[in-house]
Amino acid sequence: MAKRALHAQSGFPIDKGTGDSVMKELPGEILRDLYRAVFRIRRTEETLASLYPEQEMRTPTHFGIGQEAVAAGVCGALGDDDVVYSHHRCHNHYLARGGSLLGLVAELYGRIDGCANGRGGSVHLTSRETGFVVSSAILGQTIAAATGSALAFQLDKTPRVAVTFFGEATCEEGVFYESLNFAAVRRLPVLLVCENNLYSTESPLSVRQPAGTDLCERVRAFKVTAERVDGNDVVAVYGRTLAALDQLRAGEGPVFLECMTYRWREHVGPNFDHEAGRSYRDKAELDRWMDRCPVKRARALIVASGTGESEVLSWESAIEDEIQTAVAAAKGSPWPETRTLFDNIY
Amino acid sequence: MRELTYVDALSEGLVQAMEADDGIFVTGIAVDYPSGIFGSTVEAARRFGPSRVFDAPAMENALTGIAIGAAAMGKRPVVVHPRNDFMFLAFDQMINLAAKWKYMYGSHAGSVPIVVRGVIGRGWGQGATHSQSLQSVLAHFPGLQVVMPALPQDAKGLTIAALTGDAPTVILEHRSLYPIAGPVDQAFAPTPIGKAAVVRDGTDVSVVASSYMVVEAMRAAESLEQDGVSVEVVDLRSIRPLDEETILASVRKTGCLIVADTSWVLYGVASEVAALVAEKAFHSLKAPVYRIGLADSPAPVSQPLEDAFYPKASTIAKAALTLLGRTHSHLGDIDLADEFKGPY
Numbered sequence: 001m002a003k004r005a006l007h008a009q010s011g012f013p014i015d016k017g018t019g020d021s022v023m024k025e026l027p028g029e030i031l032r033d034l035y036r037a038v039f040r041i042r043r044t045e046e047t048l049a050s051l052y053p054e055q056e057m058r059t060p061t062h063f064g065i066g067q068e069a070v071a072a073g074v075c076g077a078l079g080d081d082d083v084v085y086s087h088h089r090c091h092n093h094y095l096a097r098g099g100s101l102l103g104l105v106a107e108l109y110g111r112i113d114g115c116a117n118g119r120g121g122s123v124h125l126t127s128r129e130t131g132f133v134v135s136s137a138i139l140g141q142t143i144a145a146a147t148g149s150a151l152a153f154q155l156d157k158t159p160r161v162a163v164t165f166f167g168e169a170t171c172e173e174g175v176f177y178e179s180l181n182f183a184a185v186r187r188l189p190v191l192l193v194c195e196n197n198l199y200s201t202e203s204p205l206s207v208r209q210p211a212g213t214d215l216c217e218r219v220r221a222f223k224v225t226a227e228r229v230d231g232n233d234v235v236a237v238y239g240r241t242l243a244a245l246d247q248l249r250a251g252e253g254p255v256f257l258e259c260m261t262y263r264w265r266e267h268v269g270p271n272f273d274h275e276a277g278r279s280y281r282d283k284a285e286l287d288r289w290m291d292r293c294p295v296k297r298a299r300a301l302i303v304a305s306g307t308g309e310s311e312v313l314s315w316e317s318a319i320e321d322e323i324q325t326a327v328a329a330a331k332g333s334p335w336p337e338t339r340t341l342f343d344n345i346y
Numbered sequence: 347m348r349e350l351t352y353v354d355a356l357s358e359g360l361v362q363a364m365e366a367d368d369g370i371f372v373t374g375i376a377v378d379y380p381s382g383i384f385g386s387t388v389e390a391a392r393r394f395g396p397s398r399v400f401d402a403p404a405m406e407n408a409l410t411g412i413a414i415g416a417a418a419m420g421k422r423p424v425v426v427h428p429r430n431d432f433m434f435l436a437f438d439q440m441i442n443l444a445a446k447w448k449y450m451y452g453s454h455a456g457s458v459p460i461v462v463r464g465v466i467g468r469g470w471g472q473g474a475t476h477s478q479s480l481q482s483v484l485a486h487f488p489g490l491q492v493v494m495p496a497l498p499q500d501a502k503g504l505t506i507a508a509l510t511g512d513a514p515t516v517i518l519e520h521r522s523l524y525p526i527a528g529p530v531d532q533a534f535a536p537t538p539i540g541k542a543a544v545v546r547d548g549t550d551v552s553v554v555a556s557s558y559m560v561v562e563a564m565r566a567a568e569s570l571e572q573d574g575v576s577v578e579v580v581d582l583r584s585i586r587p588l589d590e591e592t593i594l595a596s597v598r599k600t601g602c603l604i605v606a607d608t609s610w611v612l613y614g615v616a617s618e619v620a621a622l623v624a625e626k627a628f629h630s631l632k633a634p635v636y637r638i639g640l641a642d643s644p645a646p647v648s649q650p651l652e653d654a655f656y657p658k659a660s661t662i663a664k665a666a667l668t669l670l671g672r673t674h675s676h677l678g679d680i681d682l683a684d685e686f687k688g689p690y
Contacts, residue, residue, distance in 0.1 A: 083419070085415075114452070115451075115452070115454065116450065116451045116452035116454060116455075117452030117453075118452070119449055119450055119451065119452045120450050120451055120452065124450045124451060125451075126452075126454050126455040127454075128454060128455055128456065133415075133455060134418075134447070134451055134455050136442070136443060138438060138442050138443070141411055141438065141442065141443050142411075142415075143408075143411070144407070144409075144410070144411020144412050144414070144439060145411050145414050145415035145418065146415055147408070147411070147412050147415060148411060148412035148413055148414055148415025148416040148417075148418070148419075148423075149415040149416065149419045150415075151412055151415070151416050151421075152415070152416040152419035152420065152421045153419065155371065155421065156419075162415070174407065174408075175407050175411065175438075175439075178405035178407060178408030179405075179408045179411070179412070181403060181405070182402070182403060182405060182408060182409075182412065343449075343453075344448050344449050344452070344453040345449050345488050345489055346448070346489070346491070346512070346513045346587075
């Protein structure tokens with residue numbers, strides 16, 4: 001039944017209460033950080049999406065609105081020395097891992113203050129100083145790269161962990177299985193975080209994977225620990241990641257987390273699919289997922305934990321200010337000089 | 347100076363580099379076997395053991411990405427392909443990630459100095475998928491360095507340069523060069539990447555050659571000397587960056603250019619060098635440029651077809667005489683008899 005539900009794309013087995021049960025033992029400070037992280041990502045992305053039609057951000061942009069809890073939950077659990085790799089829908093992970101807001105916004109505007117000085121664009125972000133190594137727009141590339149970083153950590157006998165985020169369509173790429181096999185053979189400390197949002201561009205799972213596919217089951221065939229998590233529950237993701245990190249740091253091999261979540265906007269661009277007249281999924285399905293909004297759920301948890309509404313509002317207001325400041329600074333940032341076109345090729 | 351074979355020079359360069367840098371590790375299919383990549387990784391495996399020289403599953407693309415991710419953390423991985431053709435499977439990681447890494451992230455993600463070795467096969471029925479030379483396709487993309495040592499000294503020196511430099515570098519090694527001996531420095535010294543070498547001075551015609559074609563060009567030059575023709579041989583050594591100055595200086599001196607590459611002529615290194623000279627030394631040319639490469643077909647296996655497929659010393663010598671307006675009378679015997687006994 002669980003498998004049927006997955007392929008109906010309207011739902012999937014969710015371990016309801018995971019978040020609540022973790023939350024009971026969660027220090028308020030951590031819950032606050034998790035909430036602030038999901039809110040900050042959401043509002044940054046919504047702000048960028050609202051500015052995108054101005055046609056000043058000349059870079060194909062894959063918004064991660066709706067998927068914030070995966071990035072915030074995983075990155076919230078990591079240590080300072082761990083490293084993160086991401087894919088084309090990477091703003092969430094970059095921000096969750098501490099990448100500079102100005103660096104992101106200015107990169108989308110192609111300015112010199114962009115995290116890649118306007119060389120990379122929306123899909124090629126980096127923030128080495130905060131442990132976000134790189135993102136890449138080619139499916140699966142960074143799964144291998146993260147595996148290689150994990151190999152380096154193992155060779156160096158350090159307890160560092162490499163994390164790679166990717167969408168479920170990447171589980172259709174050969175490089176995923178090559179990397180998974182190698183990580184399993186060598187018991188590498190790599191955390192594979194699959195953001196299963198049910199769609200690859202506009203293709204649903206049903207046309208991409210055989211009916212009844214269970215990715216975790218497939219991964220377990222490689223003798224790798226695999227678990228499905230409610231990807232819209234930041235506390236559940238955080239809690240499961242903490243447990244995974246224990247295993248990874250103990251040298252017990254890679255861990256695969258399949259985080260079930262949903263992308264609210266179109267594959268690339270700021271619009272909603274129903275606004276753009278696309279029929280590959282309907283508004284009713286989107287509405288069901290919007291009811292499970294990771295930001296609202298995290299907010300409800302924090303209020304339930306006893307934090308006053310006014311305090312939450314003051315955090316939110318500070319984050320809004322930070323975003324507006326970053327946008328203004330990005331728009332005011334200089335263009336890269338043409339004479340630098342050939343810099344840093346070698 | 348002592349003499350070493352090409353394969354021993356490769357091995358010595360690798361071992362010395364590994365002694366100098368703990369971060370170097372070597373991986374790929376069967377690199378730690380007793381036969382280790384035709385002998386070139388055997389000493390490294392013996393000396394540094396399985397933590398630094400280890401086998402890998404057959405996963406060319408992921409392995410390259412793994413090398414990139416390790417390099418990003420400060421390691422210096424060497425990925426070895428017993429045939430460079432297998433590297434096609436790794437082109438995504440090599441071209442879409444390694445080559446772009448430094449540029450695409452505004453240099454803030456650092457560099458990923460991976461070294462990829464690929465062995466070019468030739469003859470003995472290597473066939474269409476085990477004999478190609480990938481230098482042109484690899485060199486097409488800004489961000490990768492591509493080198494092709496022809497002499498043992500450079501097999502060692504370019505290995506050292508690749509393993510001490512910052513750019514992702516592909517070393518293409520021709521299997522037919524492995525048993526050839528030549529003088530090799532004992533010292534741990536790089537051959538500069540991006541510098542061609544004039545390996546024979548001459549005044550009548552320039553032969554700009556890559557990899558094994560340098561050997562054929564030298565053989566042709568010796569023969570032509572008996573006919574009173576003075577051939578200058580330029581060993582490209584580095585395909586990207588390309589040493590334009592050395593090529594142009596030679597052509598300005600001789601006025602005649604033959605380019606001999608181990609791959610096909612169309613869209614290849616020979617075309618690139620010909621275009622360079624046409625653009626920048628056109629008025630020095632006394633005759634049209636002559637390009638020599640593989641016959642324009644996939645590599646056949648059957649021996650007579652294979653013999654016809656590969657250009658030889660005599661091909662170069664005849665081209666030189668043609669360019670100079672000379673007849674060629676007694677060139678039939680300059681090609682080496684194929685005495686190789688398999689397996690390859």
